[in-house]
Amino acid sequence: MKSTLGGHFCSALLLTLALLSAPLLAEEPDTGPDSVLFRYKNADGNLVVQQSIPPDAAARGYDIITSTGRILKTVKASPKGADAVRAAERMRREAELAEWDARLKRRFSTVKDIESAKQRSLTELRGNLSILRANLSGVTSQLEEQQRRAGIMERNGRPVSDTLKTNIAALEAELVEIHKQIEQRGQTLEGAAAKFDKDIERFKEINP
Known part of the structure; x- marks a missing residue:
């Protein structure tokens, strides 16, 4: 059981780290008046x-x-x-x-091109958010399980093992990071949508 829990913990941690470190190709449209x-x-x-x-x-x-x-x-x-x-x-x-x-x-050649690019970008960003939220749920479940085991040890008068303490601390830190990333990705999603909307309005101005 210990080996299985450790494997699940490592897998979740690696998945989170890989997701958080991966570049977001659709994070920002390659247009805008702010550069x-x-x-x-x-x-x-x-x-x-x-x-x-x-x-x-x-x-x-x-x-x-x-x-x-x-x-x-x-x-x-x-x-x-x-x-x-x-x-x-x-x-x-x-x-x-x-x-x-x-x-x-x-x-872009038409407004429709910009709208299509917007949809692709926002779909990718929403997909990243969905993965983060799913991972948040998985890590929360793992943390609750580790905390449950620690509670059983304490009720039985046994000291909580260092390994269990380490896992709990790591999972708590991971939850904080995932929450932060979810907030940041949400802001990025809103910012990307706003930038594409500005692109559409500007494109209409220069192509009446």
């Missing part, structure tokens, strides 16, 4: 990449880049102060929209 950044040199001459830019850096000049480092626009020195920041933000928004539009046109 354009400023790259500039700070006062010490070091390169900085951020979503915003301070006035002094805007005045010295900067690059507008994608999250992968591809340069969309290089801006030379401009007027100092608030005007420089407003101009930089305007150019970033313009580059952001241009990049978003270009990616939408590369990936």
